[in-house]
Amino acid sequence: MAVPVPAAARAAAVGGLAGFWRQFRRHRTGVFGLAVVVVLVLVAVFAPWLAPTDPFTTSRAALQPPGTPGHLLGTDHLGRDVLSGVIWGARVSLIVGLAAAFTATVIGILVGAVAGYFGGWADELLMRVTELFQIIPRFVLALIVVAFFGSGLVNLILVIGILSWPQTARLVRSQFLRHRTLPYVDGARVVGMRAWRIIFVEILPNVLAPVIVVASLDIAQAILLEASLGFFGLGDPNLRSWGGMLNTAQQYVRIAWWMSIFPGLAISLAVLGFNLVGDGLNEATDPRLREGA
Amino acid sequence: MSGARGSKALGAYALERLLNAVPLVLGVIVVNFLLVSLAPGDPVTALIGEYPAPPDYVERVRAQYGLDAALPERLLRYLGSVVRGDLGFSFANRQPVATLVIERLGRTLLLMLTTVVFATAVGIVLGVWAARRPHSAVDRGATGFALAGYSIPEFWLGQILILVFAVGLGWLPAGGFRSIRADYAGWAAVVDQVRHMVLPMLALSFRYMAITTRLTRASLLEVMNADYILASRARGLSERRVLWEHGLRAAALPIITVIGYNFGFIVAGSALVETVFGWPGVGRLMYDSIFTRDYPVLLGILLLVSVSVILVNLLTDVAYALFDPRVRY
Amino acid sequence: MSGRRGAAARGAHPGVPGGAGNRGVGEPEGVAARATDVPLGATPVLELRDVVTEIRGVRGLVRPVDGVSLTVRAGQVVGLVGESGSGKSMTAFSVMRLFPTKAARVTGGEILLRGGDGRVRDLRTLGPDALRAVRGREIGMIFQDPASYLNPVLTVGRQLEQQLQAHGLGQGADARIAELLTDVGLSPEVARRYAHELSGGQCQRVGIASALACRPALVVADEPTTALDVTIQAQVLRLLARLQRDQGVALLLITHDLGVVAEVCDHVYVMYAGRIVEEGPVEDLFARPRHPYTQGLLAGVLDLLEPKPIRVSIEGSVPDLVRPPSGCRFHPRCPHAMPICEREAPPLLPRDEGAALGHSACWLHDPGVVGAGVTVEPGREDGP
Ligand SMILES: Nc1ncnc2c1ncn2[C@@H]1O[C@H](COP(=O)(O)OP(=O)(O)OP(=O)(O)O)[C@@H](O)[C@H]1O
Numbered sequence A: 001m002a003v004p005v006p007a008a009a010r011a012a013a014v015g016g017l018a019g020f021w022r023q024f025r026r027h028r029t030g031v032f033g034l035a036v037v038v039v040l041v042l043v044a045v046f047a048p049w050l051a052p053t054d055p056f057t058t059s060r061a062a063l064q065p066p067g068t069p070g071h072l073l074g075t076d077h078l079g080r081d082v083l084s085g086v087i088w089g090a091r092v093s094l095i096v097g098l099a100a101a102f103t104a105t106v107i108g109i110l111v112g113a114v115a116g117y118f119g120g121w122a123d124e125l126l127m128r129v130t131e132l133f134q135i136i137p138r139f140v141l142a143l144i145v146v147a148f149f150g151s152g153l154v155n156l157i158l159v160i161g162i163l164s165w166p167q168t169a170r171l172v173r174s175q176f177l178r179h180r181t182l183p184y185v186d187g188a189r190v191v192g193m194r195a196w197r198i199i200f201v202e203i204l205p206n207v208l209a210p211v212i213v214v215a216s217l218d219i220a221q222a223i224l225l226e227a228s229l230g231f232f233g234l235g236d237p238n239l240r241s242w243g244g245m246l247n248t249a250q251q252y253v254r255i256a257w258w259m260s261i262f263p264g265l266a267i268s269l270a271v272l273g274f275n276l277v278g279d280g281l282n283e284a285t286d287p288r289l290r291e292g293a
Numbered sequence B: 001m002s003g004a005r006g007s008k009a010l011g012a013y014a015l016e017r018l019l020n021a022v023p024l025v026l027g028v029i030v031v032n033f034l035l036v037s038l039a040p041g042d043p044v045t046a047l048i049g050e051y052p053a054p055p056d057y058v059e060r061v062r063a064q065y066g067l068d069a070a071l072p073e074r075l076l077r078y079l080g081s082v083v084r085g086d087l088g089f090s091f092a093n094r095q096p097v098a099t100l101v102i103e104r105l106g107r108t109l110l111l112m113l114t115t116v117v118f119a120t121a122v123g124i125v126l127g128v129w130a131a132r133r134p135h136s137a138v139d140r141g142a143t144g145f146a147l148a149g150y151s152i153p154e155f156w157l158g159q160i161l162i163l164v165f166a167v168g169l170g171w172l173p174a175g176g177f178r179s180i181r182a183d184y185a186g187w188a189a190v191v192d193q194v195r196h197m198v199l200p201m202l203a204l205s206f207r208y209m210a211i212t213t214r215l216t217r218a219s220l221l222e223v224m225n226a227d228y229i230l231a232s233r234a235r236g237l238s239e240r241r242v243l244w245e246h247g248l249r250a251a252a253l254p255i256i257t258v259i260g261y262n263f264g265f266i267v268a269g270s271a272l273v274e275t276v277f278g279w280p281g282v283g284r285l286m287y288d289s290i291f292t293r294d295y296p297v298l299l300g301i302l303l304l305v306s307v308s309v310i311l312v313n314l315l316t317d318v319a320y321a322l323f324d325p326r327v328r329y
Numbered sequence C: 001m002s003g004r005r006g007a008a009a010r011g012a013h014p015g016v017p018g019g020a021g022n023r024g025v026g027e028p029e030g031v032a033a034r035a036t037d038v039p040l041g042a043t044p045v046l047e048l049r050d051v052v053t054e055i056r057g058v059r060g061l062v063r064p065v066d067g068v069s070l071t072v073r074a075g076q077v078v079g080l081v082g083e084s085g086s087g088k089s090m091t092a093f094s095v096m097r098l099f100p101t102k103a104a105r106v107t108g109g110e111i112l113l114r115g116g117d118g119r120v121r122d123l124r125t126l127g128p129d130a131l132r133a134v135r136g137r138e139i140g141m142i143f144q145d146p147a148s149y150l151n152p153v154l155t156v157g158r159q160l161e162q163q164l165q166a167h168g169l170g171q172g173a174d175a176r177i178a179e180l181l182t183d184v185g186l187s188p189e190v191a192r193r194y195a196h197e198l199s200g201g202q203c204q205r206v207g208i209a210s211a212l213a214c215r216p217a218l219v220v221a222d223e224p225t226t227a228l229d230v231t232i233q234a235q236v237l238r239l240l241a242r243l244q245r246d247q248g249v250a251l252l253l254i255t256h257d258l259g260v261v262a263e264v265c266d267h268v269y270v271m272y273a274g275r276i277v278e279e280g281p282v283e284d285l286f287a288r289p290r291h292p293y294t295q296g297l298l299a300g301v302l303d304l305l306e307p308k309p310i311r312v313s314i315e316g317s318v319p320d321l322v323r324p325p326s327g328c329r330f331h332p333r334c335p336h337a338m339p340i341c342e343r344e345a346p347p348l349l350p351r352d353e354g355a356a357l358g359h360s361a362c363w364l365h366d367p368g369v370v371g372a373g374v375t376v377e378p379g380r381e382d383g384p
């Protein structure tokens, strides 16, 4: 690169992945979160092999408690295996979480970069829209959109993603506002680089660290939102999801505690995992915190 | 420059915030309108719900909202009816949406307000406790609690609370607003009401307690390093007064902000918790409306809730200004 | 007292950067007048004896105050000068055992304070409550950056009131606050203001009011005018000097400004890298500095405001107090350094027969090290 890059970014690059891992490793909770996430991913990937039965297969053994032969975590009111449901549910949660957070991050970056780099009326307008999206309660809006347009997996992803970008946009905007006046950006402009190139090739890599932190927290929020919709009966009807399992469990709380305990634990752990990873990333990438440590 | 200046200028500041909120309210209305217009199938469904309605009623709605007219005209008509306070009509309930919601609003507000008060108080105490000895066992406990509270879905927590305290221990009722069969009066009725409220409030509180704890701890740790804290110690103030009169006062600002800005999440949380506990509030109405496909109710609630979030944010800004003399108004 | 009044009046233009170094030195009439100011034998209000303060930092243990002894007598103004990072602020904080960081602690020595009742106590062994009762009542503290030492969300009056209440003086606080604010040249109406509504000078006047609020025996002022506009510095300093004289309070004044020392102080301590290197009555010390560091300062060869890094042969980096130079800490920069200087720290030796004119810590004054008759005149050396 001909144009000088700010020292912080260069230092980060020099530290590299190994240096970053050394920073991340110091935060025990972050490492724990990462372990949870890794387990979650493994379970989701190998669900067909891990699950004892198909999650939809009903049997006459309804409402069996945990420990029943063949049903480690018991069965629900239709005799479906709870463990298999929890295992397959990991897939749904993970896919929705990752894809929705990705969607939100892409939108957030685009909105934030344009607003922050160009400023002026574009900034004004985009920030108003961002504010609007931040104010409308996500859960209620998602509920209505899903009720209107159907609760298929793709719909869920799109709805959650489209409702979750404001935080990323604000963050990216503030970073771009700061970077656009730095000498290396001026340099790029002087040599006649096009705006989109400056935005994506020059500035964006330098502001990505905090964006990734927010993205991992977004995954946690997306999983939570999907589960909430599922609990309201608005999950993908063709998939067994943790939220959906809790929806059915609601009627059986008094007689079948295992129907709520296990899916709920799974949600909590998955959300906790991504939250902890986000916290750990934050502390490992924040230069202010790094010096002190 | 003091006292009298305060109230007068604060009024101007509040007015300015209010004017700022107007485009947001308009935006919310437009979003609602777009939802109606973009809904798949006949837009009239969104205004009536998928409830079998007589054809002449359908025609009336079509005419009222000008559904055959061009989009801009439809928007204007929609705006007009909203401004008049008409949030639509729930054909399924045979009641105007506004009436339906207002009927239940009190119960939801009761739940939300007690939650906010309780969660904030507990969260502040825990946060202070943690911040006094950073990295101690107490601190780690409080931080761990905050992380858990931030990750556990409130509707699941509600089920667990029912399992433990209602089904297992039998201490508290599992749901409902008050005992229907027993005809309590006076003090007994109040006790009965409170007993029904404890579990939903706890379920809803957890997350806000967690947020408040974390935030109180963080901002207190930061504030307690400020120069003026050192100065107040140098003046001979006791640690107690330094903490409560200087530390917490400054830490209160971010706490106010977070309570205000999280209002939208409390609304969503209360919808979920009301559903778990059969609490007959606005949230439960939302849940029921999904199954009856009563769209006007959902849209009406969205509009109402969004506007109240804007109002609460506005109040938050004003409260912030009241608390922090540095805010220029 | 007339001399001091003259000094305060002349303080109209102290602290002009650059030229500050030598002003006031060798003004015979000032020197003569001040010598009679405070009897040398006046009762000590504060006596530090071999005080050691340690900071447990991330990079290791630091001793910003390393065996400092210092006396402030009743009614005296004592200056403490030294380069940035020499430990002046840490010495000031050590007096009340109150530090900006939790990592700092007084680990050695005695801090003897003579209270209003005439009793002498060692603050080093005082419990938290007794110490709290001393802070703000027996000792007032004035900080460098006045605005940041006031709570932005409490009124000035409320903060003064808190202090009075903390020491059981809550009754009639309003009247006392009005009196205090008037004393420091502010309108009593300022009590209802917030820090952001006041100028830096006004904030520091409030700081002075707070330091004097409970009629303490001692005020410790850590660079009270450094953060202010140059034009305001003189006013605030003059005010401080006048109040000090009127109320007969002892003042430990930390400053970068040798001109201020010459004009306001009776006695001066020169600090270098955590230690006192020279001390004595201002007029004599300024007229005949004996320590090479003091000589460098007075000759303008060394500058308090822009200390040059000590040349450390091995690393070439500025040494901080994590690994201070061995022996005499000044030896890497000293034009007279001798072999012994590197090995052994020099003791504080009397500057004259009978030590009426203070002490200086330099091997040059030890007849056993150098032949008698070797004296270093100020201005002779050519700097580091
Ligand atoms: N918060 C801290 N953590 C670690 N070390 C510190 C801290 N504050 C000060 N020190 C150490 O104490 C030494 C003395 O600092 P001090 O603030 O007393 O210097 P000073 O003489 O007041 O300088 P200045 O003129 O800049 O105010 C510093 O050199 C530094 O090594």
Ligand code: SF4
Binding pocket: C291, C292, C293, C328, C329, C330, C331, C332, C334, C335, C336, C337, C338, C341, C346, C361, C362, C363, C364
């Ligand atoms: S002791 Fe030695 S090095 Fe230190 S000041 Fe004296 S001559 Fe210089």
Ligand SMILES: [Mg+2]
Binding pocket: C088, C089, C090, C222
């Ligand atoms: Mg200092």
